[in-house]
Amino acid sequence: MSTQTFTVTGMTCGHCVASVTEEVSELEGVQNVDVDLATGSVTIESTTPLEDDAVRAAVEEAGYQLA
Numbered sequence: 001m002s003t004q005t006f007t008v009t010g011m012t013c014g015h016c017v018a019s020v021t022e023e024v025s026e027l028e029g030v031q032n033v034d035v036d037l038a039t040g041s042v043t044i045e046s047t048t049p050l051e052d053d054a055v056r057a058a059v060e061e062a063g064y065q066l067a
């Protein structure tokens with residue numbers, strides 16, 4: 001199991017959190033996604049480490065940016 005943490009900018013409400021969680025959850029091997037709205041910290045547990053670019057694409061698909 002891999003655990004990675006990224007910082008996402010631009011999330012300001014619970015719906016933002018839901019959108020990011022949904023998009024990131026679709027990436028291959030993702031088992032759990034935890035988003036801290038206050039800090040923008042997104043912790044991803046997955047079977048194998050995710051490429052930064054894949055996470056970036058998912059975050060941008062949701063409408064936000066990686067810090």
Ligand code: 9UX
Pocket residue numbers: 010011012013014015016017
């Ligand atoms: Mo809430 Mo987030 O109305 O971009 S969905 S601020």
